[in-house]
Amino acid sequence: MDEKDLELLRILEENSRLSAEEIATMTSLTAEEVAARVSALEAAQVIKGYSTVINWEKAGNGEVSALIELKVSPERDYGYDRIAERLSRFRQVKTLRLMTGTYDLQLLVTGKNMQEVSRFVSEYVAPMDRIRETATHIIMKSYKENGNTLFELREPERLPVSP
């Protein structure tokens, strides 16, 4: 991993749809070098995948998201890992993190509607061994996701030509 790799990662993190040719002109590498480096980063699992930031509210599919806080009794030898990995495998769980503070695991869960989310929590998550307590917070509106603001920002007004 060198400075060029880090630069590629920063560029791809912001926009993973750029072609190897486009990235090549920005980084003074050849398109082949870019492609080779990206493949190596994928193989090393530094790049875990490519996704799209979508404003689902605007897309109007009516999906519901919830943040779920779990208090969990850790396991001897494994701590939180085994239960966290189990929870991670549900397709409904989009993000899962171990937290400091008043609870342990934080899940971001999505479903078609509120019923689906609450059924998932009450039927699959809450009954699991070692889960002591759950608190479900429905997300009302999202203003920023992964560094992208979801509200309209007016373009800064610049003079069309200035010295």
Added chain:
Amino acid sequence: MRNYVSKRAEEIPPSRIRKFFDLVLTMEDVISLGVGEPDFRTPWNICESSIYSIEQGTTSYTSNKGLQTHRDGLSRYLAQHYNLRYSADTEMIITTGVSEGLDIAVRSIVDPGDEVLIAQPSYVSYGPCVTLAGGTPVPVRCTEKDHFRLNPDSLAEKITGKSKALIINFPNNPTGGVMTESDLKAIADIVIDHDLLLISDEVYAELTYEKKHCAAATVSDLWERTITLNGFSKAYAMTGWRIGYLCAPQELLEAALTIHQYIMLCAPVMGQVGAVEALRSAEEEKNSMVNEYRLRRNMFIAGLNRIGLPCHVPEGAFYAFPSVKTTGLSDVEFAERLLKEQRVAVVPGSVFGAGGEDHLRCAYAVSRKDLGTALQRMDEFIKTL
């Protein structure tokens, strides 16, 4: 009725950028590479601190020199980043943009009849400021062959018994040229030999890509005869805040301060508060903007050379300065036709004085997407020639 306009004001030629500006306004779907300012928003922490200070009622005049905290922060910043040593108390004025700094610097040193050498191509204000102060601007041509650095021989050629000062601006608007320490040393020898004063406008200092910026006042014994001008506009995307600064040895500073206190009193306090925050905690935002300019530059310069507009690699600022010589058009013809036929606005290089003819100033402070579209349109245009 008499003609009330002063002879001095009449002497100033109207800005030739104005004509382009008016033309662009009449057109739609124009991609403008003619804008000499960042396309980023001011980092939010800077805005927030200024908003908060207004809520707290910080809306009064500051001392003529500017807020003490501002000058203290700046003095530390310049020492750390550029090894530039200026006392916050006696060698620094916060100005209303570099524009004011330039004006008071020139006015504090120029007497009628004095000649002021100006390294060109250059920002359009230097000449008129000298004229307004009663001096005579003397252009010194920088050429593409020298990567638009100031050539010591070209400078020496223009020196006369009336020469009083030299104005330089590196990294340069419009060429993107920079001066290394050894380049500046060669200039320093001439400046010192002829007992000239140096005004160094370093507003693009933070926007250097390959090498670290070398501040003129740190070279040889230039400090004692240099007025350093800089500001927050370009590095922190704060053009409309109008905050700059002038640093100079005490005696020179006192003269500039006298003019500043009568014509400006102080720089706007809200802007100063924002600038304090910029110095304190916008380093990361600044670096990410600089990095983005560098990526755009690489992409844009490669594109210009590909479509047949040869361009040296600008090592600073956010301007490319390609030559149009091979197209057979003058810079003005090229720019006018490109705008009318392909809706891309660039500024003819001759607007920026000696050495600018046959070149275009293209600011790459626009999104990568717009840069890509602009390149396509320029390519189309060149194919029709």
